[in-house]
Amino acid sequence: MKQKKFILPESEIPTAWFNIQAVMPNKPLPILHPGTRQPLSAEDLYPIFCEECSNQELDTTNEWIPIPEEVREQYAAYRCTPLVRAYDLEKALGTPAHIYFKNESVSPAGSHKLNSALAQAYYAKKQGITNITTETGAGQWGGALSYAAKKFGIDCAVYMVKASYNQKPYRRSIMQTFDAAITPSPSMSTRAGKDILTVNPNDQGSLGTAISEAIELAVSTPNCKYTLGSVLNHVCLHQTVIGLEAEKQMAMAGEYPDIVIACFGGGSNFSGIAYPFMRHNIQDGKKTRFIAAEPSSCPKLTRGKFEYDFGDEAGLTPLLPMYTIGHTFKPATIHAGGLRYHGAGVIMSQLMKDGFMEAQDYDQTETFKAGVLFARTEGIIPAPESCHAIAATIKEALKCKETGEEKVILFNLSGHGFVDMAAYDSYFSGEMTNYELTDEELAKYQASADALNQ
Numbered sequence: 001m002k003q004k005k006f007i008l009p010e011s012e013i014p015t016a017w018f019n020i021q022a023v024m025p026n027k028p029l030p031i032l033h034p035g036t037r038q039p040l041s042a043e044d045l046y047p048i049f050c051e052e053c054s055n056q057e058l059d060t061t062n063e064w065i066p067i068p069e070e071v072r073e074q075y076a077a078y079r080c081t082p083l084v085r086a087y088d089l090e091k092a093l094g095t096p097a098h099i100y101f102k103n104e105s106v107s108p109a110g111s112h113k114l115n116s117a118l119a120q121a122y123y124a125k126k127q128g129i130t131n132i133t134t135e136t137g138a139g140q141w142g143g144a145l146s147y148a149a150k151k152f153g154i155d156c157a158v159y160m161v162k163a164s165y166n167q168k169p170y171r172r173s174i175m176q177t178f179d180a181a182i183t184p185s186p187s188m189s190t191r192a193g194k195d196i197l198t199v200n201p202n203d204q205g206s207l208g209t210a211i212s213e214a215i216e217l218a219v220s221t222p223n224c225k226y227t228l229g230s231v232l233n234h235v236c237l238h239q240t241v242i243g244l245e246a247e248k249q250m251a252m253a254g255e256y257p258d259i260v261i262a263c264f265g266g267g268s269n270f271s272g273i274a275y276p277f278m279r280h281n282i283q284d285g286k287k288t289r290f291i292a293a294e295p296s297s298c299p300k301l302t303r304g305k306f307e308y309d310f311g312d313e314a315g316l317t318p319l320l321p322m323y324t325i326g327h328t329f330k331p332a333t334i335h336a337g338g339l340r341y342h343g344a345g346v347i348m349s350q351l352m353k354d355g356f357m358e359a360q361d362y363d364q365t366e367t368f369k370a371g372v373l374f375a376r377t378e379g380i381i382p383a384p385e386s387c388h389a390i391a392a393t394i395k396e397a398l399k400c401k402e403t404g405e406e407k408v409i410l411f412n413l414s415g416h417g418f419v420d421m422a423a424y425d426s427y428f429s430g431e432m433t434n435y436e437l438t439d440e441e442l443a444k445y446q447a448s449a450d451a452l453n454q
């Protein structure tokens with residue numbers, strides 16, 4: 001029998017995260033205070049994030065950051081995650097390529113997000129923080145953080161975009177199951193929420209508003225810190241357990257990837273699977289290609305510009321040097337809610353600029369077609385976000401079919417789609433549509449970032 005799954009025991013859970021900042025030929029540009037335009041120090045971030053995360057954010061020297069034992073113990077509930085050879089998908093495609101996927105959908109939260117949620121909750125607890133807060137759109141990050149907070153015995157307050165709160169009751173129920181306090185945003189509990197509701201009492205909210213509310217709560221409440229589930233350097237750092245395990249598992253399979261693929265929202269699961277392999281491109285002359293798969297409706301890497309921009313719609317965050325389509329961007333309501341962010345993380349942006357990675361964009365219907373083929377061959381229903389990685393994998397595997405090349409392709413299955421079956425319904429009913437950003441729309445949003453760079 002051919003070996004399908006490559007399984008590592010709990011003792012092989014990595015003991016350190018890989019910090020790619022330490023080995024990048026060009027370090028990321030500094031993040032700037034929006035008023036003074038001076039680079040921020042870790043201390044400047046302490047009012048918002050817990051100290052250890054703030055320090056990790058700006059650490060450009062330590063290549064390996066030890067994973068606390070308490071976090072490894074929590075990882076053991078679902079790590080090491082399996083690496084799987086997708087023989088049936090290969091067969092259906094008729095490709096000579098060898099396709100592998102790292103299955104992060106086996107976590108209790110159903111996605112990779114728990115890898116950072118557990119670390120962030122642990123560091124908050126260790127610092128004496130009693131309450132962590134965040135925003136959530138589709139609900140994946142909120143769900144992961146609720147579980148992590150529960151595990152470390154701290155409270156979790158989630159601002160959930162009002163439209164999702166009403167339309168996506170199941171993710172709300174997941175957060176409730178893990179005992180989080182969930183507030184539909186905009187709310188009357190913050191200045192930011194009140195300002196919006198007094199103008200429009202029916203405002204259905206946005207991720208930008210929810211971020212503003214969560215940050216306001218964190219800076220105005222003692223022993224309360226804000227957390228974020230993507231984009232930031234420390235979040236991407238925590239995700240490197242994915243690629244570090246995958247590296248060992250690929251070796252068990254006797255292979256090394258020619259191509260590594262992940263879907264791309266803010267870039268955390270991409271970083272997680274990619275950086276441990278990318279270090280061998282940087283240090284050992286390996287030639288692996290790294291492909292970020294993003295939606296055509298939110299094309300920050302394929303059509304955005306590298307410049308300073310705010311991380312949020314309201315303009316409360318520091319200025320971040322990143323590929324962006326502009327912080328005022330209003331994304332279409334595609335089903336891959338986790339990919340609707342206007343910018344790419346600072347590290348990925350620098351790596352993209354320096355040619356270490358590439359990006360491809362996919363229409364929503366094409367991604368579901370890919371996801372359905374994956375489900376019918378490999379038996380796992382992928383999250384709408386993960387469907388983008390599968391679409392890119394299929395595209396590369398079909399290229400191999402044309403050229404006859406036996407390339408090794410590794411992709412990250414960032415999550416399962418059990419809470420997203422409404423999206424599959426929409427696909428099967430034929431009602432699903434695609435949204436392509438016009439050049440005019442792009443120029444309009446981009447202007448909001450351009451204005452900060454003059």
Ligand SMILES: *Cc1c(COP(=O)(O)O)cnc(C)c1O
Nearest residue numbers: 230265266267268269338385415
């Ligand atoms: C949040 C999410 C993403 C996108 O976030 P990244 O930070 O880009 O990884 C992708 N897949 C799933 C399942 C998610 O929940």
